[in-house]
Amino acid sequence: MRRKLAEKIKQEFSGFKDVSIRSFFGGFSLNSESTMFGWVDQKNFYLRAHPTYRSLFIDLGMQPLNLVFDGSNKLLDYYKVGDDLLTDRKKLHDIVKIVIEYAKQDQNEKLAKKQNRLKALPNMTVSLEKLMISVDITDIQSFKRIGYLETYYRIRHKNPKLSLNILFGLYGALSGQHMALLSQELKKEIKLAYQEFLQTKQHID
Known part of the structure; x- marks a missing residue:
């Protein structure tokens, strides 16, 4: 019927x-x-x-x-x-x-x-997404605009215990790569880029 x-x-x-x-x-x-x-x-x-x-x-x-x-x-x-x-x-x-x-x-x-949700990117977990949102990085567009270095800097201030793996994951998220596929050489470059970023931050502050 x-x-x-x-x-x-x-x-x-x-x-x-x-x-x-x-x-x-x-x-x-x-x-x-x-x-x-x-x-x-x-x-x-x-x-x-x-x-x-x-x-x-x-x-x-x-x-x-x-x-x-x-x-x-x-x-x-x-x-x-x-x-x-x-x-x-x-x-x-x-x-x-x-x-x-x-x-x-x-x-x-x-x-x-x-x-446009952050969770749609590689390497993203719900907890990482929530942490990013807590520092006003709410979607993919804002993440792209701010960049992975500043993003890691902000969320590490929220959670100082964050490992460098999160930094690698953020890089991979923006570049469309799974963190496990990043070479050791590239990881060294990412760590160096973050150290230089911190030095610039300290100089500005």
Whole structure:
């Protein structure tokens, strides 16, 4: 029964790009190019909300989706499509077009943020990432701007027990190399570069 309704909703939006349905939370997600923009349960169809147009959903009298999951209620940012909107196909399709646009925009922003996360770099652990964030090096862009020498200097002030392996790891993170692949000769150059960096720091101070 649930699948039948989901297939019917999918057919309704077959004119949109690459529309598909998948099992999701006891119902079916409705997707465009793998981006979820709606959800279908046994009887109802819900659309994904966004701060830009959520007020429109509320004005239309659409009710938020409230799922019971693991014994507790989950109020999700999806709103039920009422009968009036279901019968006004042009208005419904215009709204769905906006919903898909913002759903994809959100997905792209999340992907960009994930790709810019320090943890995405070689040699990075969660603890090292947290340590870097504590000294205002919050993402890959700020790490590149500040450099591995200054980064090591800052986090070593936070944690004086940090080994030189962290310095090598930071170098490798920026150069796209695993620390284990760095040659002994290169490690000597990195240590020398840090010693020169410290001397410059002391001179400036």
